Amino acid sequence: MLAVMLGLDRAADYAARRWALAQVEGGAETAAALRVAVLRSEIEKQRSLPIALAQDPDVRRALETRDPERLVALNRRFEALAAGARTGVIYLIDDEGHTMAASNFRTPESFLGSDYGFRPYFRLALSEGRAEHFAFGTVSHKPGLYLAQRVEADGRVLGVLVLKAEFDPIEDEWRRFSEPTFVTDDRHIVLIASEPAFRFRTTVALDPVERNAIRESLQFGDAPLDLIDLTAVAGDPRLKRVRLPGRKAPEEFFEASMPVPTTDWTLSVLAPTAATINLAATAARASAALLGVVALGSAGLWRSRRRRRVLAEARSAEARRELEERVAARTAELSEANAQLRTEMEERRRARLAIDALQDELVQASKLALLGQIAAGVAHEVNQPVAAIRTFAENSRAFLDRGDTTSATQNLETIAALTERIGAITGELRAFARKSAPQLEPVPLGTAIDGALLLLRYRLLQTSIALTVALDAPGARVMADRVRLEQVFVNLIQNAAEALGTRADGEIRIASQTGTDKVVVTVCDNGPGLSEEVLGALFLPFTTTKPQGLGLGLVISKDIIVECGGTVAVENRGGAHFTITLPRAREPAAGAEEEHP
Template sequence: MIRSPILDRLSRRRGEWLAFAAVAATVLGLTAWLAGEVGRSRAAEALRAQAAGSATLNVAVLRAELEKQRALPYVLSQDPDVQAALAGHEPVRIAALNAKLETLVRGTRTAVIYLIDASGTAIVSSNWREPTSFVGSNYRFRPYFTGAVTDGAAEHFALGTVSKRPGLYISRRIGEPNALLGVVVVKVEFDQVEADWGQSGAAVYVADPRGIVLLTSEPDWRFLAEAPIAPGDAGAIRASLQFGNAPLTPLPLRPRDAGTAGADFAALPDGSLQLASESAVPSTPWRLHLLLPADDALAAGARTARIAALGGAGSVLALAGLLLHRRQRSRTRAAEAVEARAELERRVEARTRDLSAANAQLTREIDERQRIEAKLQVARDELAQANRLATLGQVTAGLAHEVNQPVAAIRSYADNAVAFLDRGDHAAVRDNLATVAGLTERIGAITGTLRGFSRKATGETGPLALVEALDGALMLVGTRARRLGVALDADRPEPGLAVIANRVRLEQVLVNLLQNALDALEERPEPAIRIGLAATPMEAILTVADNGPGIAPEVLAALFTPFLTTKPRGVGLGLVISKDIVDEFGGHLAADNAPGGGACFTLTLRRAP
């Protein structure tokens, strides 16, 4: 039987498509599996970074609480009232000290503060009014008492024998070992820290070196153990009453390997997967553990990677299918090949039109952006000019006094010249007129500085003698500095030291910095401003430092943010404008607090060749 060529072609085409479908299914399956593993691995890395950051933050919160409370026992051990109460056991002193510690607890947010005499009996306690008062209880068996007597200080986490509340006991010895007066103890409870951990969405707990959970955001986990504790050891721990009658059973966690994501995962009893992170708590033998929910993040990572990979593989397979289809068509009919080329040309033409339209739209958007940037530059220049005029208004009143002085002197010298002229003393007249000329030059210098500072800057930068801008700024703020009694000390630049800047705008920056320093020094004892200068082959570095109160840390972190100000009538734009001006010069403006106190601004400018 002779087969038709058409049937042969159809059979061959069908066989090619079946083989293509089998290959495509295999490729898509492998792609989905590999992409899922890669996505889970990447999601696990992101979870590890998130867990590390959260653990670092939680450790910092816990350490801050510990360091805050550790200073209290030392301060109380030096208190004369505490030493006198332990030495004399006088009822009046003890009653007064009970009230004092009661007030101190409210102010420091500690749980309890109490004094133990040399026999181990509590004689003073901040909870002396409460039914669970520690007064009269003997704590000689407690490690924090014996440790403080032996070593001078001790820390011990335990369940309160009276209050039945867990906490860290921080103790300090009063007196020498051979002349012991007693021990002061501060109990710190971490309810707020644990509550804050509970808001994070992760399970957090802190374990001691034995693996027993001391602090936790999960109340049911307290005093459980990371691993089974030997029965003998568990009995000894219970006998010490450190954790009361806690069962010390293992935590409800089981290790679980999350495949390619890594082995640092654990599962809760409900089967949910958790990323486990562990960090040391500095200054303690404790370790903080954080369990971050991982199921949703790993599934999302795998899903996203699969979608992207399948999209790419599908595109490639679609292209391969298209090539196969075109090959079959070209083999079947030459006319279909011509039609395919025509279709391709049509698509290219349409795509070209689209690209041309997109290019025209992009050109219009670029032109519009350039117009907006030009308007923005004008607005910035006008804002800088407004700031400059506002600053000028602050200094004009003081400079008016500077002008009035030479004007009054001119009047006096002119009257004297008339008298000398009547007497025929021409030499004296000549001297007086020379002095008058010098005073007019002084007035001209002052008004010239004001005119220059009030001009709208052109924005052009170039070589500028640094001494000119510094002298102009010092003249503008000098009167206010003298009126406030501020000692203004400045390193004078060499005439040849030139920087890349614009004089008017650089003067504006210097005046802003000096005005801010003067604002900070109002009503300060012995106010002073120091302008330092350092030069390298490439840069000139000016520092403006004062001995004022300095800059608060929260303000310093966002100092150059618009509208941030600490002044009652300030708008928070002076430093922002100053930083923008210095950035345009190719320089840098930074702020910090000086080691000796006060604020310090550092202005770095490029030196002119």
């Protein structure tokens, strides 16, 4: 039993260490990814500013003219931009390497007048257009990333615009965390670090010749470029043993490294492992000890547990029975609810059919109301041919009495023409009054408008209203129900006539524009127009400007147009201006019969 307890202890310690390392690894990789994202965001933000400034006309003119006033203004502008963008320094170098303007012109470390012709970023920007170079500032004594952009005008190189990005705020932010963080370049030299002692040191030993060349270039000042004491732990190369400044002994860390996109840098996070491993090992070993104690006591409790298991199985069977009863009851409730839902769906279907029928009744009532309003005019239209027929009939009898058959024949032909006119009027009235289900079919636009005007012609003549019909293609066919489309035009023309009243110069204009797949019809008048309040609610039920109106005519007209797949709109344009858009019907094939208005 002692061997079992010892084995459990060792197994728990090993498993806890692996689990703790996995947790540390996950946390370190997450932290590295977040810090890479922040660092990349800062670099990308700083990169855009030199490109924009190199295109600035003020920067180009300052380099071309060397005007002191322009340079002073540029100094102030760079100062404001550097403060707003939270960057280190912005400065402008002429083509010979001398600083002409700088954002730090007020400070003792001002770059004005300094010669930077020896700097690699200056030479590379002149030759290739842009350059990036991380280095230690010879004047400011601060490290930073130099972003250089060539300034050109008309193909001439004028100079170089340089922005120095400093990473002190990022390093300060990293110091708030327990994980040391640092960034190395492709030569494994630490450029940015939360631990100041790591800066300008290396994680891999440099060749002496290379180290001397770097020091002579003054890229990192007089930094020794020595090796950081970063020793790999045997068994896992990602575990490092490091002695941090101010610590008595080396500590073990897990190193998570990720490349920084758009650069040749690598960001590393050192996550401490001791606390997590110790806590996990303590908990695991305690759990293992508890498990051993439980195992030792399990034999004596076997009979008691077996008895409890039998009781538990009985209670489980009872619980299952109760659950089945509740499921059956719930199923019955759901079946009842489903039946009720079907009943409600059927009721809604019947209600929808009733609504459709009611809408048809409303359309029919609107047509009959319109017929009532135009009945007097239609009666007059019929009365005139009837009176003429009587006169021509009496004349024909007189001609026959005198034996003048030729004149009598002409009168009879005139009577036949007048009866055809009466038949056309009464036929239009019967078709207009007939109640029928809407049926969409190709309808010539001119036919629908002529039918509406046949019913309203006397009304317009009686009020001396001038009517202008200008259809660009009268034979163009639209998809609609002919009678209902006539109802829409009757409603609009009659509303226009009522709006004009007895106005001496009243005019109603009907026009159309035929497109490839739609036809636009406009009905407008030169009346007083509509108020803003009425215009906004014109197509809502019971909105009307007539003392005796119900406010349903335009609502029904809009529903008819929508059923045809079209739209209707209104605006004030020297009077009320209605615009109807209808889908154009497909033209019949060559040789097929076509109905003309």
